[in-house]
Amino acid sequence: MTATTHPLPENYLNTAYGWRSWLLTTDHKRVALLYLISITLFFFLGGFFALLIRLELLTPAGDFVQAETYNKLFTMHGLIMIFFFLIPSIPSVLGNFLIPLMIGARDLAFPRVNLLSWYIYVIGGTFTLTAIVTGGVDTGWTFYTPYSSTYANSNVILTALGVFITGFSSILTGLNFIVTIHKMRAPGMVWFRLPLFVWAHYATSIIMILGTPVLAISIALIGIERIFHVGIFDPAIGGDPLLFQHLFWFYSHPAVYIMVLPAMGVVSELITCFSRKRIFGYSFIAFSSIAIAVLGFLVWGHHMFVSGQSPFAGVAFSMLSFLVAIPSGIKVFNWMATLYKGSISYDAPMLYALGFIGLFTIGGLTGLFLATLAVDVHMHDTYFVIAHFHYIMVGGAVMAYFGGIHFWWPKITGRLYPEGWARLAALVVFVGFNLTFFPQFLLGYLGMPRRYHAYPEEFQVWNVMSTAGASILGIGYLIPMIYLLWSLRYGRAAPSNPWDARGLEWQTASPPPTDNFETTPVVSNDPYDYGAPEKSERRAGEVAIV
Amino acid sequence: MTNGLPFLPDRASTVALHVDYLIGFLLAVTVILAGTIFVLILYFAIRYRRRRHSAVQIENNLSLEILWSVIPLGLTAVMFLWGAKLFMQNHQPPPNAESIYVVGKQWMWTIEHAEGRREIDQLHVPAGKPIRLILASQDVIHDFFIPAFRVKQDVVPGRYSTLWFEATKTGEFHLFCSQYCGTQHSAMIGKVIVMTPADFQVWLGGSRDESPAKAGAQLFQDFSCANCHEPGPRQRGPNLSGVFGKPVRLASGETAVFDEAYMHESIVAPGAKVVDGYRPIMPSFREQLTEDEIMDLIAYVRSLSSEGTKQ
Numbered sequence: 001m002t003a004t005t006h007p008l009p010e011n012y013l014n015t016a017y018g019w020r021s022w023l024l025t026t027d028h029k030r031v032a033l034l035y036l037i038s039i040t041l042f043f044f045l046g047g048f049f050a051l052l053i054r055l056e057l058l059t060p061a062g063d064f065v066q067a068e069t070y071n072k073l074f075t076m077h078g079l080i081m082i083f084f085f086l087i088p089s090i091p092s093v094l095g096n097f098l099i100p101l102m103i104g105a106r107d108l109a110f111p112r113v114n115l116l117s118w119y120i121y122v123i124g125g126t127f128t129l130t131a132i133v134t135g136g137v138d139t140g141w142t143f144y145t146p147y148s149s150t151y152a153n154s155n156v157i158l159t160a161l162g163v164f165i166t167g168f169s170s171i172l173t174g175l176n177f178i179v180t181i182h183k184m185r186a187p188g189m190v191w192f193r194l195p196l197f198v199w200a201h202y203a204t205s206i207i208m209i210l211g212t213p214v215l216a217i218s219i220a221l222i223g224i225e226r227i228f229h230v231g232i233f234d235p236a237i238g239g240d241p242l243l244f245q246h247l248f249w250f251y252s253h254p255a256v257y258i259m260v261l262p263a264m265g266v267v268s269e270l271i272t273c274f275s276r277k278r279i280f281g282y283s284f285i286a287f288s289s290i291a292i293a294v295l296g297f298l299v300w301g302h303h304m305f306v307s308g309q310s311p312f313a314g315v316a317f318s319m320l321s322f323l324v325a326i327p328s329g330i331k332v333f334n335w336m337a338t339l340y341k342g343s344i345s346y347d348a349p350m351l352y353a354l355g356f357i358g359l360f361t362i363g364g365l366t367g368l369f370l371a372t373l374a375v376d377v378h379m380h381d382t383y384f385v386i387a388h389f390h391y392i393m394v395g396g397a398v399m400a401y402f403g404g405i406h407f408w409w410p411k412i413t414g415r416l417y418p419e420g421w422a423r424l425a426a427l428v429v430f431v432g433f434n435l436t437f438f439p440q441f442l443l444g445y446l447g448m449p450r451r452y453h454a455y456p457e458e459f460q461v462w463n464v465m466s467t468a469g470a471s472i473l474g475i476g477y478l479i480p481m482i483y484l485l486w487s488l489r490y491g492r493a494a495p496s497n498p499w500d501a502r503g504l505e506w507q508t509a510s511p512p513p514t515d516n517f518e519t520t521p522v523v524s525n526d527p528y529d530y531g532a533p534e535k536s537e538r539r540a541g542e543v544a545i546v
Numbered sequence: 547m548t549n550g551l552p553f554l555p556d557r558a559s560t561v562a563l564h565v566d567y568l569i570g571f572l573l574a575v576t577v578i579l580a581g582t583i584f585v586l587i588l589y590f591a592i593r594y595r596r597r598r599h600s601a602v603q604i605e606n607n608l609s610l611e612i613l614w615s616v617i618p619l620g621l622t623a624v625m626f627l628w629g630a631k632l633f634m635q636n637h638q639p640p641p642n643a644e645s646i647y648v649v650g651k652q653w654m655w656t657i658e659h660a661e662g663r664r665e666i667d668q669l670h671v672p673a674g675k676p677i678r679l680i681l682a683s684q685d686v687i688h689d690f691f692i693p694a695f696r697v698k699q700d701v702v703p704g705r706y707s708t709l710w711f712e713a714t715k716t717g718e719f720h721l722f723c724s725q726y727c728g729t730q731h732s733a734m735i736g737k738v739i740v741m742t743p744a745d746f747q748v749w750l751g752g753s754r755d756e757s758p759a760k761a762g763a764q765l766f767q768d769f770s771c772a773n774c775h776e777p778g779p780r781q782r783g784p785n786l787s788g789v790f791g792k793p794v795r796l797a798s799g800e801t802a803v804f805d806e807a808y809m810h811e812s813i814v815a816p817g818a819k820v821v822d823g824y825r826p827i828m829p830s831f832r833e834q835l836t837e838d839e840i841m842d843l844i845a846y847v848r849s850l851s852s853e854g855t856k857q
Binding site for chain 1: 853
């Protein structure tokens with residue numbers, strides 16, 4: 001749909017047209033675009049549910065929708081945003097598109113499996129959408145038993161099946177990335193010349209492969225209990241409800257890192273490029289990703305401090321949760337040091353990256369409140385938790401995703417987006433985000449529980465602010481949607497390296513040819529070679545530039 | 547309700563102030579750290595902007611890396627130790643705490659005082675006395691949350707949870723169910739009414755409800771518990787007089803304390819912990835008894851021990 005007005009050299013977009021060339025493609029760049037379109041649809045659907053939630057909470061009384069409808073709205077908002085937007089967002093779109101380009105490969109290791117992942121994702125999404133259209137589901141995205149396995153009357157099985165299926169898409173993507181990063185690197189692309197984006201995706205892939213099967217198991221067990229009445233989680237038939245929470249969080253806590261590690265990878269790329277600096281502490285950032293992936297598997301019990309789990313287990317999980325904060329802190333400090341004595345420009349991707357650092361810092365520090373046992377007893381299941389994880393996932397992951405989309409938009413589409421509009425949108429998103437979620441910290445401390453359809457009057461003032469913020473945030477997300485689509489047709493043609501960045505992906509044409517590089521690049525420098533003279537011939541052995 | 551913007555929740559229990567001190571410490575660390583980071587970002591972004599500054603490459607500094615790993619590690623160690631210590635302190639009720647029985651069900655709280663008074667979605671307690679709640683759920687997981695007391699406990703079906711507090715000031719405070727429990731979750735709210743001990747005694751006396759122990763005695767007869775659990779030719783289970791709160795030797799060789807949780811388990815899953823010397827022949831009463839009735843039975847058996855004699 002893009003390349004009709006400009007005569008461009010043959011690239012992955014104009015090499016073939018028609019439905020078959022897209023739906024049967026094995027080109028990682030085209031699969032990435034298939035993902036981009038599908039997750040964008042889910043993002044706006046999940047956002048629409050969020051809007052309805054905020055409208056209900058504008059007044060204390062439950063007067064905008066019925067309680068049952070409200071419960072379905074927050075359940076579907078959570079399910080869609082987590083499983084169908086955040087988890088696939090950066091890995092499946094940007095990771096898919098960029099990893100082969102960044103390491104100098106022609107494609108992922110298993111191109112057909114890559115397409116299969118997308119189909120599995122679409123099938124899982126279809127199940128979930130069907131569940132929504134035929135009545136919805138009201139268990140909360142956490143599916144806590146025995147409510148989900150025995151008491152809920154909504155479409156639990158259909159939804160669970162959707163999430164179960166989509167999990168396999170995640171597993172296959174993780175597998176594909178790991179094999180690609182091990183086996184497909186171009187000559188000279190040794191491990192410590194990998195962009196930090198690739199390191200982050202490597203760590204993410206480990207979590208996807210090891211964690212997702214446990215989610216599949218716990219969801220399958222709910223199905224077995226619901227359909228065959230085998231006592232697994234419901235104590236009335238001999239099960240243990242806490243067993244479900246252990247299984248669920250064993251995946252779902254690491255899943256937070258599936259969402260935020262790739263975001264950290266994006267931010268490392270943006271910070272270096274827009275401050276013209278080599279990354280500070282490359283190996284510390286790289287290994288902190290791995291440390292987060294490993295430690296992330298040992299902290300699930302911090303979701304269960306007041307669940308009736310042994311208090312001694314609570315103490316152990318609290319300690320481990322504090323440990324996982326350290327590698328995240330290391331990243332933030334290294335990004336700051338990268339800014340130091342840089343040559344900083346305020347292009348839209350950089351605004352998103354700086355926004356990420358600020359919001360992620362708040363999200364991370366408020367996480368410490370929840371890791372502190374005696375404080376979590378008060379804050380658990382209140383709006384404090386909601387605010388905390390939205391700072392991580394929206395302030396963190398979504399900001400980085402938008403930053404990344406803008407940064408690589410010229411590479412992906414061959415078009416430049418309008419910079420002024422983009423900077424404006426980044427500011428609107430930042431303001432709207434803070435106005436939406438900051439008041440929720442106070443609501444939580446005041447004691448407002450999450451998942452409440454109606455609430456006492458004294459909480460209203462903060463809820464009004466939050467709803468006002470959400471409408472600004474919504475506008476902030478719609479603006480890029482409009483100008484990015486506009487740029488596909490009217491944007492100026494992008495040069496191969498509009499940001500004068502140093503990564504390998506910028507050394508090929510925009511958009512890249514189907515095979516990515518004319519000849520296999522030979523790599524002799526690291527990806528943040530900003531110290532070298534501008535536009536140097538530093539990659540002496542490489543003839544990839546079109 | 548207060549005018550203007552509410553920032554502080556009520557503080558009405560002995561632990562609330564200690565929790566708030568800890569929150570204050572965390573807030574101070576957060577503000578200092580986040581503030582430093584924001585100021586530095588803004589400073590760097592302006593001081594080193596493209597028009598004024600070209601980049602100076604600096605790549606690594608091991609001592610800096612160690613410094614900004616070790617300082618946060620130290621700070622988080624303080625948070626961890628402080629939080630864990632307070633949590634463990636707050637976990638153990640004082641031995642003189644009075645017990646009140648609470649059952650959560652979709653979507654209400656039913657509450658029974660040992661003296662007999664029953665209430666729904668309201669909990670009357672005296673100020674200045676430690677109160678221990680024994681919580682059960684009839685259906686799904688609920689959560690008993692009193693923000694003004696800074697206490698919260700999930701109420702999980704199939705097991706007993708406990709929660710204790712000592713209220714420090716009289717008044718009415720919110721009681722919320724804070725674990726999502728279905729359609730009317732946000733209507734599963736109530737009030738905790740803290741009274742002076744004198745007022746509380748008057749309130750307790752104003753009841754014509756049957757005491758849980760009395761109701762339990764009736765159930766004990768209705769379900770023929772006495773057949774097996776009272777001395778006589780047909781006794782096939784342990785005598786329940788004078789055993790409450792004491793250790794019992796199990797057939798497995800282990801020892802268990804005969805408390806509320808033990809007795810609940812022995813009613814719904816009698817085979818789990820059989821007393822030494824008896825055969826595992828008791829059927830489960832899971833289907834026959836509601837959680838309220840089990841609590842009445844427990845109150846009855848408890849009364850057999852506190853009086854020291856059999857009725």
